[in-house]
Amino acid sequence: MVTGAGSGIGRAFAKELSRRGGRVVCADIDEHAAKRTAEDLLVRGGGALAVRCDVSDADQVAELADLAEQWFGGPPDLVVNNAGVGTGGRVVGDAPMAEWHATLGVNLWGVVHGCHVFAPRLRAAGRGGIINVASAASFAAAPRMGAYNVSKAGVLALSETLAAELSGTGVAVTVLCPTFVRTNILRSDTIDQAATRLAEQLMRWTGVGPDRIAAATLDAHDRGRLHVVPQWDAQLVWLLKRLAPAPYTRALGLLHRFAPEPATTPATTEEG
DSSP states (O other), X not given: OEETTTSHHHHHHHHHHHHTTOOEEEEESSHHHHHHHHHHHHHTTOOEEEEEOOTTOHHHHHHHHHHHXXXXXXXXXXXXXXXEEEEOSSOTTTSOHHHHHXXXXXXXXXXXXXXXXXXXXXHHHTOEEEEEEOOTHHHHOOTTOHHHHHHHHXXXXXXXXXXXXXXXXXXXXXXXXXSOBOSSTTOSTTSOHHHHHHHHHHHHHHOXXXXXXXXXXXXXXXXXXXXXXXXXXXXXXXXXXXXXXXXXXXXXXXXXXXXXXXXXXXXXXXXX
């Protein structure tokens, strides 16, 4: 069961799971996008079901779990909590509260809802796995990304907590923390233009395809790994943050002082 399966990393997870012989429930807030992914899997000979789901709504996630269980004939073998939105461009205090609510509603509460609903079912079955898609932003804490950073840090903490709680139950937990993945998350004028230009440049330099990320994450999950930090730049930040946290933060502050000022009011854009 994959949320945000209509595009990007979620679609890549759905395709890779199908390629490995799995049947996939493709959930997305964009029903047409979910259907396109499901139809693509069906054309390739796989089994797929498209479901519209707004993960920020706990009732819809509970309905999704019921539909998935009916279709599978039992709990899914794997739950991928991937749906998310991208935000950024203003410092804390300037970013509107609506941005905070929208970002946390999908990025954090969406994953909380998924874990809250599916973890008890997998625990009762004594098998399965959960992959939560966080971000290197969860530990990088870059300026002008407050809401996004907080949402992804919450996903990281939730995943580590859940891994401890499910230890010995037969249910494995993995949290994915990538940097730039070539998806549609930046293709919108709702993220601040200056932040978008910088992110697009960084993505050209360091970004990798979502198919590669999905395959590597599934391989790591099969090996029982909790943290998946797939790119060299994310691994470097992970190391620096732990070896020299104070100098790292001072360096971020220095870079922030020379960053371009936001040109437009930022908002959110959905990442499938």
